[in-house]
Amino acid sequence: MMDRIPLLSLLLLTPVAAAALIWLWPRERAARVLALAAAALELALAAAVVAAFDAADPGFQQVERSEWIPTLNVQFLVGVDGISVLFLPLTALLFAGVIVASWNSARVMPRLYFSLLLLQLAATVGVFCALDTLLFFLFWELSLVPLYFLVSLWGVGPKRRFVASKYTLVMLGSGVPLLLAFVVLAFNHAAASGVALPAGLAFDLPTLLETPVAPRLQLIVFVLLLLGFAAKTPLFPLHTWLPGVALEGPVAVGALFVGLKLGVYGLIRFAVPLAPAAARDLHWLLAGLGTIGLLAGAVAALAQSNLRRTLAYAGVSHVGLVVLGIASFSVQGLQGAVLQTLNFTLAAGGLFLLTGILHRRTGSTDTRSLGGAVSTMPRLAGFFLLFTLSSIGVPGTAGFPAELLLLTSALTSHTGAGLAALFGMVIGAAYALGMVRRAFFGPLTNPAVAQASDLLRGEFVLAAVFAFVILAVGFFPSLLLDVIAPAARAWVMRGG
Amino acid sequence: MNPAALVAIVPLAPLAAALLIGAALTFRRHDGDAAERPSARIAVVGGALALLVMLLLDGLAVVHGAPGQVRLGTWFSAGRFEIPLSFTLDALSLGFGTLVALIAFLTLRFSVNYMHREPGFHRYFFGLSLFAAGMLTLVLAGNSALAFVGWELAGVSSYLLIGYAWERASASENAVRAFVTNRIGDAGFIVGIAATFHWVGTAEWPGFAAGVGALDTLAAGLMAFGFVVAALAKSAQVPFAPWIARALEGPTPSSAIFYGALMVHAGVFLLIRIEPLLIRAPALMALLVLLGLASALYGWLSGLTQTDVKSALTFATTTQVGLMFLWCGLGWFDLAAWHLALHASWRAYQFLLAPSYMHLLDGPTRPVSSWLGRRRRLYTAALERFWLEPAADWLLVRPTRGLGRDVNAFDEQVVDRLIGRGETGRDERADEVARGYGALGWGLESLSRGLARFEARLLMEGEGGRLGQLLRRVGEYLQAIEALLERPRYLLLLVMVTFVVIL
Numbered sequence: 001m002m003d004r005i006p007l008l009s010l011l012l013l014t015p016v017a018a019a020a021l022i023w024l025w026p027r028e029r030a031a032r033v034l035a036l037a038a039a040a041l042e043l044a045l046a047a048a049v050v051a052a053f054d055a056a057d058p059g060f061q062q063v064e065r066s067e068w069i070p071t072l073n074v075q076f077l078v079g080v081d082g083i084s085v086l087f088l089p090l091t092a093l094l095f096a097g098v099i100v101a102s103w104n105s106a107r108v109m110p111r112l113y114f115s116l117l118l119l120q121l122a123a124t125v126g127v128f129c130a131l132d133t134l135l136f137f138l139f140w141e142l143s144l145v146p147l148y149f150l151v152s153l154w155g156v157g158p159k160r161r162f163v164a165s166k167y168t169l170v171m172l173g174s175g176v177p178l179l180l181a182f183v184v185l186a187f188n189h190a191a192a193s194g195v196a197l198p199a200g201l202a203f204d205l206p207t208l209l210e211t212p213v214a215p216r217l218q219l220i221v222f223v224l225l226l227l228g229f230a231a232k233t234p235l236f237p238l239h240t241w242l243p244g245v246a247l248e249g250p251v252a253v254g255a256l257f258v259g260l261k262l263g264v265y266g267l268i269r270f271a272v273p274l275a276p277a278a279a280r281d282l283h284w285l286l287a288g289l290g291t292i293g294l295l296a297g298a299v300a301a302l303a304q305s306n307l308r309r310t311l312a313y314a315g316v317s318h319v320g321l322v323v324l325g326i327a328s329f330s331v332q333g334l335q336g337a338v339l340q341t342l343n344f345t346l347a348a349g350g351l352f353l354l355t356g357i358l359h360r361r362t363g364s365t366d367t368r369s370l371g372g373a374v375s376t377m378p379r380l381a382g383f384f385l386l387f388t389l390s391s392i393g394v395p396g397t398a399g400f401p402a403e404l405l406l407l408t409s410a411l412t413s414h415t416g417a418g419l420a421a422l423f424g425m426v427i428g429a430a431y432a433l434g435m436v437r438r439a440f441f442g443p444l445t446n447p448a449v450a451q452a453s454d455l456l457r458g459e460f461v462l463a464a465v466f467a468f469v470i471l472a473v474g475f476f477p478s479l480l481l482d483v484i485a486p487a488a489r490a491w492v493m494r495g496g
Numbered sequence: 497m498n499p500a501a502l503v504a505i506v507p508l509a510p511l512a513a514a515l516l517i518g519a520a521l522t523f524r525r526h527d528g529d530a531a532e533r534p535s536a537r538i539a540v541v542g543g544a545l546a547l548l549v550m551l552l553l554d555g556l557a558v559v560h561g562a563p564g565q566v567r568l569g570t571w572f573s574a575g576r577f578e579i580p581l582s583f584t585l586d587a588l589s590l591g592f593g594t595l596v597a598l599i600a601f602l603t604l605r606f607s608v609n610y611m612h613r614e615p616g617f618h619r620y621f622f623g624l625s626l627f628a629a630g631m632l633t634l635v636l637a638g639n640s641a642l643a644f645v646g647w648e649l650a651g652v653s654s655y656l657l658i659g660y661a662w663e664r665a666s667a668s669e670n671a672v673r674a675f676v677t678n679r680i681g682d683a684g685f686i687v688g689i690a691a692t693f694h695w696v697g698t699a700e701w702p703g704f705a706a707g708v709g710a711l712d713t714l715a716a717g718l719m720a721f722g723f724v725v726a727a728l729a730k731s732a733q734v735p736f737a738p739w740i741a742r743a744l745e746g747p748t749p750s751s752a753i754f755y756g757a758l759m760v761h762a763g764v765f766l767l768i769r770i771e772p773l774l775i776r777a778p779a780l781m782a783l784l785v786l787l788g789l790a791s792a793l794y795g796w797l798s799g800l801t802q803t804d805v806k807s808a809l810t811f812a813t814t815t816q817v818g819l820m821f822l823w824c825g826l827g828w829f830d831l832a833a834w835h836l837a838l839h840a841s842w843r844a845y846q847f848l849l850a851p852s853y854m855h856l857l858d859g860p861t862r863p864v865s866s867w868l869g870r871r872r873r874l875y876t877a878a879l880e881r882f883w884l885e886p887a888a889d890w891l892l893v894r895p896t897r898g899l900g901r902d903v904n905a906f907d908e909q910v911v912d913r914l915i916g917r918g919e920t921g922r923d924e925r926a927d928e929v930a931r932g933y934g935a936l937g938w939g940l941e942s943l944s945r946g947l948a949r950f951e952a953r954l955l956m957e958g959e960g961g962r963l964g965q966l967l968r969r970v971g972e973y974l975q976a977i978e979a980l981l982e983r984p985r986y987l988l989l990l991v992m993v994t995f996v997v998i999l
Contacts, residue, residue, distance in 0.1 A: 237911045239907075239911075240907050240911045240912050243907070296903045299896060299899045299900040299903050300900055300903040300904050300907065301900070302896065302897060302900035303897065303900030303901045303903070303904045304904070330575055330576075331574060331575030331576075332574040332575035332576065332577040333575075335574040335575070336574065372663065374662055375663065379522065382521070382522065389652065394648055394649075394652050395644075395645040395648045395649055395652075396649065400645070400648070401572055404641070404644075404686070404689075405574050405577060407686050407690065408577060408686065408689060408690040408693060409575075409577075411686070411687065411690035411691075411694075412690060412693070412694050418690070419687075422683035422686060422687065423683070425679065425682075425683055425686075426676060426679045426680055426683055427896060429675055429676050429679040430672070430676045430679075430896075433655070433671075433672045433675060433676070434672055437659075437668040437669065437671075437672050440662075441659065441662040441663070441665070441667075441668035442662070442663070442664075442665040442668060443663055443665065444663075464522070467522075477571075477572040478570070478571070478572045478573075481572050481573070481574055485574065488574075488575075
């Protein structure tokens with residue numbers, strides 16, 4: 001297989017190389033251009049991965065394997081399947097969006113800012129394609145570092161340092177059960193295969209998926225993995241870092257927190273497949289956590305006056321619905337979950353980017369001081385409304401098929417939780433459209449809003465691309481669903 | 497090729513018009529008065545095309561008989577869930593499809609002059625074309641899921657047009673309120689769809705009609721309940737009625753087509769569509785009789801006290817639609833269909849005429865009828881629209897808002913305190929090596945100190961010491977929790993939780 005281009009390695013290397021280039025380039029102002037070029041190249045590479053992807057094959061593709069720590073059997077093993085492949089282009093697109101949205105706002109130390117963003121991109125892509133549990137863990141933890149510095153150095157709130165360290169500590173803390181679970185699984189493989197340590201250890205996902213795990217041990221592994229992924233997802237009650245970071249961090253970077261649902265991905269990729277029987281037994285726990293998060297997030301979003309906090313709580317609520325869909329252990333539930341997660345990257349991420357632009361123009365994202373913004377920023381308001389409609393699942397947008405699949409599967413598998421989710425859907429419309437109303441409609445009150453200028457050309461192109469993808473997926477959801485389907489079927493079969 | 501496949505053009509033509517106008521707006525191609533002609537032309541041509549194809553299909557149906565189910569492909573599928581791109585072309589949908597296309601086309605044409613030089617001219621035609629597409633999808637759809645798409649599109653375009661005058665705070669508020677009320681109906685529709693997939697296995701209307709015959713009363717009742725809630729909300733029947741009076745804030749031609757002629761009848765259409773299911777669920781039929789009658793009375797009495805043309809017409813509409821619900825409840829679906837068609841045509845005309853009524857009238861308007869004036873209490877109730885909206889506020893909106901504040905407070909007071917939050921209230925102490933935030937940090941920091949205290953005070957000072965205080969404090973907390981539980985929102989929450997657990 002040496003004749004094939006190692007696309008995934010290129011995906012991982014491009015941002016790192018670009019980050020290095022930013023420091024070597026003589027002009028500091030060029031940092032943002034280089035960063036955007038790297039994100040565009042990343043997007044092209046990710047598109048190539050998707051184009052080369054065989055949608056009929058449920059297994060891992062583009063697999064690259066090489067030794068990393070031979071004594072422990074740790075490998076550099078990357079690959080994608082129908083569940084993960086679509087995250088790659090959308091991640092690249094979201095990062096391109098973040099770079100465009102912070103085009104003028106990252107004036108202090110632009111080199112550091114944009115190289116940190118690129119390293120974050122590399123770590124995120126690594127999370128999505130790592131197939132070795134330790135490699136995954138490495139990327140998982142690496143993705144904390146740039147965010148810590150981005151939030152604590154470029155944050156807009158007075159408590160940014162504290163929020164950044166809180167975020168990092170919570171994530172590091174939740175990394176412990178994750179690592180423990182992976183180690184337990186590796187030892188279990190050694191015990192099951194009867195090979196002496198350390199040769200019997202196994203960290204690569206395909207092997208671990210084949211290894212039988214005793215029911216008692218599965219339960220432990222699943223709870224550990226759930227604990228590990230819960231904070232990042234975020235599941236109630238470990239969600240409070242999200243509104244904090246959203247409010248204190250740099251506004252554009254906030255899009256990464258609400259747009260990238262790495263925790264959900266971890267649940268789908270690792271937690272459930274590695275302990276399928278335990279996951280099925282604990283379906284009530286998943287469904288319950290999902291329902292509580294969904295309702296708590298939705299009603300809390302209703303009580304917020306700041307756009308960024310509203311969006312953060314909306315994210316908590318949406319993730320609850322996704323977890324509920326996962327808990328149904330059905331093909332349509334999982335396809336809905338993956339599609340909804342992809343939709344967030346666009347809709348929630350896009351909303352946050354627009355909020356960042358709004359913040360840059362008016363100095364505030366508090367709805368009490370916005371009001372009537374549509375008169376001076378009609379295009380921004382239009383895109384904001386479209387993304388909002390997608391986040392509440394209106395037909396024609398990507399949110400509709402996702403939400404319909406999630407709700408119908410939840411109603412069938414956990415009827416009570418499904419009804420609660422419908423209640424959440426009604427509140428969702430109330431807070432989402434209420435947010436739009438207070439920020440953009442009504443009479444103009446704030447002079448800063450009255451003088452604000454609409455989207456600039458780069459920002460417009462960015463928003464238009466997001467809108468185009470949202471509408472395209474909304475009209476032709478099969479494009480994505482067919483890619484996800486074989487892997488989703490395999491995922492559900494495994495759990496059976 | 498099957499000529500009936502042309503039916504796809506019917507909803508797609510106005511949809512394409514909406515997308516074109518939307519794109520032109522986004523890229524600033526259409527701006528201001530100068531671009532009125534292209535915008536209007538796109539919208540009117542879209543509406544005309546839909547009407548023409550609809551008439552063509554009618555002609556085909558007259559010559560060759562109704563084409564029945566036309567399946568063009570699959571929109572998307574996942575697991576057992578499948579939404580086919582199919583259309584049901586029977587007498588019902590052909591008739592209503594033609595009616596919708598006709599009224600939509602006429603309203604579009606009427607609006608070209610009516611909306612001339614309005615600031616949101618293009619936006620208006622975007623909304624109206626989107627509505628026409630949604631309504632035609634709903635009527636012609638071959639399955640409940642596709643009908644739901646049209647259902648939602650109609651709701652969204654209604655939101656866009658109620659909030660047309662966005663600079664008025666009341667307009668956008670009413671738009672949100674109307675949309676959220678409709679969303680309750682949408683939730684009901686989703687319950688219906690999920691139940692259909694679960695028990696019948698296919699959402700296609702013919703399969704649906706055949707499949708529901710074998711259902712037991714409970715399953716049929718549950719399924720029908722979802723659809724009936726959807727119909728009640730969309731057609732503004734009691735108890736969802738108040739939203740439609742708020743919805744009148746949009747431009748008059750849009751009120752005509754949404755709340756006079758078409759969208760308000762969507763619920764009745766849905767009920768006629770699910771007739772085979774409804775007759776399996778007698779309890780729901782009784783509910784329809786009851787609520788239809790209540791809505792008719794509500795609309796009639798409240799309508800008598802209205803002082804402006806649009807409100808009076810709207811309450812009259814509620815009354816008539818209430819009667820249609822009554823016919824459906826009594827099993828007279830054909831009567832409901834005829835009533836619907838006649839009422840829609842007449843009311844559209846009346847609404848479009850509404851702005852001119854003041855000119856057409858000679859002399860003063862008629863006062864409130866004397867018999868109602870004599871009944872002081874009934875008059876007040878009618879004037880207050882039977883307090884439906886305050887009741888909904890009191891029962892649902894306020895408790896939900898309160899819960900929101902509580903969750904927020906919970907996050908800040910409890911969760912944040914456990915994980916740590918960045919207060920700087922505590923004094924820096926000189927002997928401090930490291931400072932922990934939140935329960936974890938604080939716990940580590942004060943473990944030794946706490947242990948010492950435990951020994952020194954709690955145990956040594958005996959009954960009256962810290963232990964007693966601690967117990968008293970726990971008692972106070974419990975009392976506070978009890979007081980909280982007495983509030984209605986927590987009771988509601990408890991009931992909901994119980995439901996979730998039971999189901």
